[in-house]
Amino acid sequence: MKNSEGFVCALLLGEYEDDRGVVRDVFRKSGWKLREVGNAGEAVEYARRNRVHVVIAEKTDWQRLLDDLRQFPDPPQLVVTSRTADDYLWSEVLNHGGFDVLPQPFDREELERVVAAAGRYAAIDRRGLPAAS
Numbered sequence: 819m820k821n822s823e824g825f826v827c828a829l830l831l832g833e834y835e836d837d838r839g840v841v842r843d844v845f846r847k848s849g850w851k852l853r854e855v856g857n858a859g860e861a862v863e864y865a866r867r868n869r870v871h872v873v874i875a876e877k878t879d880w881q882r883l884l885d886d887l888r889q890f891p892d893p894p895q896l897v898v899t900s901r902t903a904d905d906y907l908w909s910e911v912l913n914h915g916g917f918d919v920l921p922q923p924f925d926r927e928e929l930e931r932v933v934a935a936a937g938r939y940a941a942i943d944r945r946g947l948p949a950a951s
Contacts, residue, residue: 826850826937827869831861831883832876832899837924841874844930850937862886870894871940872917872933877907884916895936899924 830841830852838854845852853870855861861873865887875883877900887893895917900907903921911919917936920929 824849824934826871826933828852828872828874828933828937829861829864829870829894830854830874831856831858832874832878834876834899834922837922840924840926841929844926844933848930848934850933858883858886865890865894871937872897874899874920874933876900880911880916881914884914888915892940895940897932897936 826845826848828845828850830838831854834841842852853864853868855864858875858879861875861883864870865873869892871894873883873887873894874897877898880896880898884896887896896911896915897918897920898907898911898916899920899922901922903919908919911917917939918932920932
């Protein structure tokens with residue numbers, strides 16, 4: 819699964835009652851793979867067994883999730899979401915190594931832009947070469 823061709827594999831972690839349809843539609847139209855998981859443990863376990871480029875998670879326990887994901891040789895990028903996203907959360911996420919913060923409800927274009935950028939970033943290894951899948 820080479821991201822240089824525009825392919826992204828992502829995990830969606832959270833409730834997202836109102837936004838789930840938007841996320842699914844963006845991924846379907848982009849030809850990306852979306853796996854929905856119920857909790858952080860499930861997300862980490864799935865990412866341990868499969869190449870994942872992006873994890874999209876609500877702000878609950880995002881720091882612990884980020885720490886767990888960093889243990890992987892090619893860690894996925896974490897995008898934190900929140901209905902109360904503000905400059906403080908954005909700064910905190912970026913300063914701790916997360917990729918970005920998306921406010922909810924999702925804007926389709928912003929969701930697609932952030933996931934595509936996170937996917938491209940995750941596909942580059944430390945030497946600047948496409949990551950092995």
